[in-house]
Amino acid sequence: MLKNYLTIGWRNLVRNTGFSLINISGLTVGMTVSMLIGFWVHDELSFNRNFKNYDRIGAVWHHLTFNGEIISHNGTPYPYANEARSTFPEFKQVVKALGPYDLVISDADNQFSRKGLYVEPEFLDMFSANIVAGSQKPLDELHSIIINQSLAKALSDNDIIGKVIKFNSDDDLVVTGVFEDFPANSNFGEIQMITSLEYYASISEANRNGTNGWGNLIFDTYVMLNDNVKFEDVSKKITGFLGEKSVKEIQAINPVGFVFPMSDWNLRSNFKDGKQAGGKIDFVWMFGTVGIFILILACINFVNLSTARSEKRSKEIGVRKVMGSRREQLVAQFLSESQLITVIAFLLSLVLVMMLLPWYNTIAEKNITIPFGNPWFIAICLAFITFTSVMAGSYPALYMSSFNPVKVLKGAIRTGRASLTLRKALVVFQFTICIAIIGCTIVVFQQIQYSKDRPAGFDQKGAFFIQIKTPVLQKADYNLMRNDLLANGVIENMATSDHPISGGMGADAAITWQGKDPAHQPLIAFNVVSHDFPKTNGFLFVEGRDFSRDYRTDSLAIVVNEMCASLVAPGKSALGSKMTLGGREREIIGVIKDQLRWGPYSKQSPHVYLIGYKNSPFITIRISKDASVKAALAHAETVVHKYDPGAPFDYKFIDEDFGQQFRTEERAGNMAAVFALLAIFISCMGVLGLASFAASQRVKEIGVRKVLGASVFSIWRMLSKDFVILVVIAIVIGVPISRYVADQWLAKYDYRVDISWWVFVATGLGALAITLGTISYQAIKAASANPVNSLRSE
Numbered sequence: 040m041l042k043n044y045l046t047i048g049w050r051n052l053v054r055n056t057g058f059s060l061i062n063i064s065g066l067t068v069g070m071t072v073s074m075l076i077g078f079w080v081h082d083e084l085s086f087n088r089n090f091k092n093y094d095r096i097g098a099v100w101h102h103l104t105f106n107g108e109i110i111s112h113n114g115t116p117y118p119y120a121n122e123a124r125s126t127f128p129e130f131k132q133v134v135k136a137l138g139p140y141d142l143v144i145s146d147a148d149n150q151f152s153r154k155g156l157y158v159e160p161e162f163l164d165m166f167s168a169n170i171v172a173g174s175q176k177p178l179d180e181l182h183s184i185i186i187n188q189s190l191a192k193a194l195s196d197n198d199i200i201g202k203v204i205k206f207n208s209d210d211d212l213v214v215t216g217v218f219e220d221f222p223a224n225s226n227f228g229e230i231q232m233i234t235s236l237e238y239y240a241s242i243s244e245a246n247r248n249g250t251n252g253w254g255n256l257i258f259d260t261y262v263m264l265n266d267n268v269k270f271e272d273v274s275k276k277i278t279g280f281l282g283e284k285s286v287k288e289i290q291a292i293n294p295v296g297f298v299f300p301m302s303d304w305n306l307r308s309n310f311k312d313g314k315q316a317g318g319k320i321d322f323v324w325m326f327g328t329v330g331i332f333i334l335i336l337a338c339i340n341f342v343n344l345s346t347a348r349s350e351k352r353s354k355e356i357g358v359r360k361v362m363g364s365r366r367e368q369l370v371a372q373f374l375s376e377s378q379l380i381t382v383i384a385f386l387l388s389l390v391l392v393m394m395l396l397p398w399y400n401t402i403a404e405k406n407i408t409i410p411f412g413n414p415w416f417i418a419i420c421l422a423f424i425t426f427t428s429v430m431a432g433s434y435p436a437l438y439m440s441s442f443n444p445v446k447v448l449k450g451a452i453r454t455g456r457a458s459l460t461l462r463k464a465l466v467v468f469q470f471t472i473c474i475a476i477i478g479c480t481i482v483v484f485q486q487i488q489y490s491k492d493r494p495a496g497f498d499q500k501g502a503f504f505i506q507i508k509t510p511v512l513q514k515a516d517y518n519l520m521r522n523d524l525l526a527n528g529v530i531e532n533m534a535t536s537d538h539p540i541s542g543g544m545g546a547d548a549a550i551t552w553q554g555k556d557p558a559h560q561p562l563i564a565f566n567v568v569s570h571d572f573p574k575t576n577g578f579l580f581v582e583g584r585d586f587s588r589d590y591r592t593d594s595l596a597i598v599v600n601e602m603c604a605s606l607v608a609p610g611k612s613a614l615g616s617k618m619t620l621g622g623r624e625r626e627i628i629g630v631i632k633d634q635l636r637w638g639p640y641s642k643q644s645p646h647v648y649l650i651g652y653k654n655s656p657f658i659t660i661r662i663s664k665d666a667s668v669k670a671a672l673a674h675a676e677t678v679v680h681k682y683d684p685g686a687p688f689d690y691k692f693i694d695e696d697f698g699q700q701f702r703t704e705e706r707a708g709n710m711a712a713v714f715a716l717l718a719i720f721i722s723c724m725g726v727l728g729l730a731s732f733a734a735s736q737r738v739k740e741i742g743v744r745k746v747l748g749a750s751v752f753s754i755w756r757m758l759s760k761d762f763v764i765l766v767v768i769a770i771v772i773g774v775p776i777s778r779y780v781a782d783q784w785l786a787k788y789d790y791r792v793d794i795s796w797w798v799f800v801a802t803g804l805g806a807l808a809i810t811l812g813t814i815s816y817q818a819i820k821a822a823s824a825n826p827v828n829s830l831r832s833e
């Protein structure tokens with residue numbers, strides 16, 4: 040019986056090629072999009088799940104209060120882990136780590152700059168590091184390092200265990216282990232080398248000082264809970280632990296501790312006012328919903344075309360019923376035909392996914408592969424095919440199997456008003472979804488552009504920075520290096536800093552000034568820079584002056600932004616005012632315009648720049664306006680290697696690094712734009728099929744109208760009118776939905792665009808134009824046909 044069903048289904052496919060192509064292409068595109076989105080969603084949901092104790096691992100975070108504003112921070116002091124280990128029995132393991140950092144290792148033939156961590160040895164056990172070669176306790180020796188398999192392969196084709204390698208061009212370390220690469224979709228996916236925190240503390244006096252006391256919140260503390268311990272319960276116990284142990288400056292910002300579960304690190308990492316405020320989970324829900332709706336759009340095409348063409352198969356149904364076919368047999372027949380079409384569409388979509396995956400990985404910034412050998416994948420594919428075929432074929436099967444055989448064979452059957460109403464409702468639904476997706480996509484790009492147009496307060500163009508990754512280069516004489524860089528004129532200026540202008544900063548709760556209210560604890564950020572940093576980065580001064588070597592007192596001078604100036608001296612000039620930070624009183628000599636330092640979407644904060652030349656691991660270089668970039672980079676590399684031949688010359692342009700802050704939104708916008716176009720394509724395929732069917736049903740009416748003098752335009756208008764009305768209804772429904780969703784998405788940004796009315800007008804007019812363009816071909820073709828041919832059979 041099944042063979043008979045499939046044979047009849049195949050013959051119907053071949054006999055009605057046009058409608059079959061529309062059905063198959065619509066389902067193919069819909070299933071392709073759903074599969075691609077499904078792979079992306081699975082990759083996000085499976086983040087970190089490869090770790091053995093995934094559901095019991097967390098990180099210690101704290102909510103810090105600055106002048107009523109709560110900032111959530113993952114750093115802890117160095118002693119925190121040791122104290123927590125002995126204080127809280129709920130913790131099975133507690134380890135601390137520092138990083139990731141860009142670290143340099145080299146041997147006689149190779150040099151690599153890779154991401155690395157400094158950790159306690161127990162880190163390897165907590166995070167299921169699989170040691171594939173070397174000692175099973177590879178970090179017990181002070182001068183030891185372990186590397187992953189990828190780096191081991193790049194360093195040597197032979198056994199690398201026991202090999203001495205140069206670390207940061209300054210120290211010799213022994214490779215005591217090789218670990219299996221961490222999964223790419225994990226927080227440690229980029230980590231390629233690990234050494235011990237004990238070694239980190241031995242490198243320099245500054246590092247040793249950083250491990251002393253409770254005031255330096257830079258170390259990550261990871262915990263693994265004992266069985267049957269809940270994160271919320273242990274979070275209550277550690278709430279005030281840091282405040283009890285820490286220095287008064289930390290106590291002043293009221294640290295409230297909690298354990299942040301690993302299951303939330305990737306998806307729910309955003310905090311606002313001390314509460315979780317989403318994260319990537321928002322995009323998971325958004326794209327997951329889009330994928331479901333696009334599959335529904337494809338199934339709607341199948342339903343519409345199948346019910347529209349039901350008259351064509353009515354006699355077949357009548358004959359089958361007269362011959363004894365039961366209704367359930369007819370339902371099985373139509374469902375088997377739906378299954379056949381779905382299988383064909385799925386196979387085509389699988390081919391498309393394989394072809395599109397490299398491109399898709401690029402725009403999604405993923406490393407997704409198709410797990411053909413995974414039994415779960417095969418089971419999900421079969422379930423996906425079954426679900427799609429049932430969703431697409433159920434209504435047509437139930438509808439057509441209900442025909443009365445007597446009426447059918449008398450030729451009295453006509454598609455009823457109910458089926459016509461359903462088709463119209465489904466077309467409205469299709470275009471409502473398209474309009475909502477298009478409108479939201481436009482708002483995403485508007486928000487990105489709005490933030491890009493926000494004044495940065497510094498000159499992003501024509502400058503790049505280099506991270507100092509070796510102690511040898513760190514110890515190089517600043518003035519000599521600067522003179523060498525500026526010697527041939529291709530470099531305009533050079534400066535050093537603790538972070539690049541497009542990067543991070545510090546914050547100090549102990550910053551004070553004369554007249555400051557002790558209860559007032561604003562978040563004040565700072566950067567330690569060389570004299571030339573403001574000029575190199577094109578700071579915009581509103582009053583006062585830049586740092587100058589002509590004034591010896593500038594070693595204790597500071598430059599502040601407008602927000603900081605208004606705090607220190609509200610309503611008057613801040614020049615000459617004194618601020619105490621780092622245990623020293625410093626004088627404000629200049630005020631600059633506020634800058635984008637916390638990210639282009641966020642509220643900014645008071646900011647201070649002070650002079651310092653120690654522990655400044657970034658060199659910023661501005662290229663002369665009349666010099667070529669290539670010549671400037673070549674000269675800078677020559678100078679860097681003059682002071683340390685083993686230092687890697689890895690550079691980033693400031694505008695490109697600043698642009699990385701838009702990557703998440705741009706990636707989401709690009710993906711949404713692609714999905715919006717495909718949703719439009721699917722909907723238009725369905726409208727094309729319905730327009731073709733409508734024209735074929737009214738061939739004789741069109742012939743009569745033409746004989747009576749109707750113009751091509753009037754007939755085109757008659758055939759287009761019904762579809763235009765449906766799209767207008769979709770616009771009326773879709774615009775408010777689009778506006779609501781866009782408002783909800785923008786709510787997570789402190790700095791956001793105002794949604795313009797023209798977005799929805801353009802979206803509606805665009806949908807209308809696309810619809811008219813789609814149906815015009817069929818309408819004009821029908822209107823231009825010779826009426827003699829259509830009336831000859833009467």
